[in-house]
Amino acid sequence: MTRSDSTSSDDIGVVKHDFSACYNQDWPHSYLKAHLALDYIIPDRAKPVFHATLDRYRAVRRKDHLKIIDVGCSYGINAALLRTDMTLDDLYAAYAAIDGPLAGRRSAQHRAFFASREIGADIRIVGVDPSERAARYARAVGLVDAIVTTDLEASDLTDPEKRALAGADILISTGCVGYATERTFKRIYEATANSHPWVATFVMHPYSYDGIARMLATYNLQTRETLVARQRRFSSDAEQQGLLDAMLDRGIDSRLERTTGYIYASFHLSTLSNELLSGMLLP
Ligand SMILES: C[S@@+](CC[C@H](N)C(=O)[O-])C[C@H]1O[C@@H](n2cnc3c(N)ncnc32)[C@H](O)[C@@H]1O
Numbered sequence: 001m002t003r004s005d006s007t008s009s010d011d012i013g014v015v016k017h018d019f020s021a022c023y024n025q026d027w028p029h030s031y032l033k034a035h036l037a038l039d040y041i042i043p044d045r046a047k048p049v050f051h052a053t054l055d056r057y058r059a060v061r062r063k064d065h066l067k068i069i070d071v072g073c074s075y076g077i078n079a080a081l082l083r084t085d086m087t088l089d090d091l092y093a094a095y096a097a098i099d100g101p102l103a104g105r106r107s108a109q110h111r112a113f114f115a116s117r118e119i120g121a122d123i124r125i126v127g128v129d130p131s132e133r134a135a136r137y138a139r140a141v142g143l144v145d146a147i148v149t150t151d152l153e154a155s156d157l158t159d160p161e162k163r164a165l166a167g168a169d170i171l172i173s174t175g176c177v178g179y180a181t182e183r184t185f186k187r188i189y190e191a192t193a194n195s196h197p198w199v200a201t202f203v204m205h206p207y208s209y210d211g212i213a214r215m216l217a218t219y220n221l222q223t224r225e226t227l228v229a230r231q232r233r234f235s236s237d238a239e240q241q242g243l244l245d246a247m248l249d250r251g252i253d254s255r256l257e258r259t260t261g262y263i264y265a266s267f268h269l270s271t272l273s274n275e276l277l278s279g280m281l282l283p
Pocket of ligand 1 (some may be wrong): 019174176
């Protein structure tokens, strides 16, 4: 067993804050309330990185209209940020303020809200998440164009799901690796391999990306870890200690976590090896 494999995702799950009660509801309000309480910020930090990745992909592949797969799409938070010029704080306020435009529970109103803010980013987004109600919300309000709700840790894609994923350009993900492992990413990649999509993933410390990177290497993708970004605050002293111990155990530098009281995530970008351009800068 290598050092980085010595603590399993299950071990981390025992100490990590449990958000699962809000993952699969008809409406996103309790998800956003629970995440705002811990200053969950990673989708906001990911937004410019994803935009830079999309821009780079367009330049390298000479393509304008892109098909994105958001692994662990939940209620469509990444989609909302990528399709509009909103920040995560704007979204939190829209849902949480008493008179916020998304405080109510009328699909048509939510759909109109996002449609009026669409900035025409020339993207189509497929959301993957076994939390079916959350994914259905994202589709109902137009944040994602299609959804895949099979739990790909446990079961294979259905044929319609394979068709929904085919031809993808880029897989993105925030806050999901750990729940989703190389089992899920392999099933998705296999269904999209003909178009050789890039994979752009934020992975919360101390989860490991090694298994996914190794799997992607079998499709000739090379993975680089290019930056770290804030994910959220620790929920308690016990969580902080448990995750810092797990980081130590895995040989992950925890200076940022100890200094700030925030958990960080590492950004991994996988591209075909001849597309790993030197000087490629990401924010
Ligand atoms: C912390 S949330 C992140 C959601 C969203 N990406 C964000 O950053 O706001 C984790 C998400 O992973 C999803 N998830 C859990 N198991 C999964 C799996 N096997 N495959 C894909 N997503 C999964 C949960 O349903 C939940 O929506």
